[in-house]
């Protein structure tokens with residue numbers, strides 16, 4: 802009983818002793834925070850009033866995915882080969898091929914953008930540059946259903962935003978190792994050719 806009373810008195814005394822230093826620390830922290838707030842009042846803001854004001858995206862920015870049309874024939878570029886579907890790590894692409902006489906098409910094409918990892922593998926494997934990334938991320942929404950993109954929506958996005966520089970052809974071109982220079986013929990062989 803005595804021990805418990807003693808501990809309680811000790812606790813009260815420690816509480817009382819640390820009150821003023823704690824109050825001092827608190828006031829000093831508030832002062833520092835208010836000073837930083839005051840400084841920031843006069844700083845140029847780093848944020849913009851999106852979506853009224855839009856930032857200029859960097860040249861290499863790659864955002865939402867879209868499907869493209871052929872600029873000359875105005876036909877859909879997608880041939881429904883399903884390579885993008887097979888390569889996609891989270892399996893968010895589903896394609897149905899429509900076989901036709903001259904070429905094939907995508908009968909249906911869906912992309913669950915809400916689960917996309919933006920890894921760009923689908924773009925890299927596309928043989929016809931039909932799926933590309935755009936220089937935009939402006940599909941922000943509170944409703945996930947709006948990010949389940951069908952073929953028409955993907956084509957609309959392709960017309961709505963500026964395409965990024967990266968297409969399957971350009972990306973594959975970057976990854977192809979440079980050709981080794983042709984091997985020099987041995988000096989003896991050159992001399993023989995000259996003598997002939």
Ligand code: SF4
Nearest residue numbers: 889917918920921923
């Ligand atoms: S960017 Fe990657 S995760 Fe997104 S659809 Fe293409 S392959 Fe799939």
Ligand code: SF4
Nearest residue numbers: 879880882883885927
């Ligand atoms: S987007 Fe490209 S890779 Fe995907 S099905 Fe169409 S043609 Fe094939």
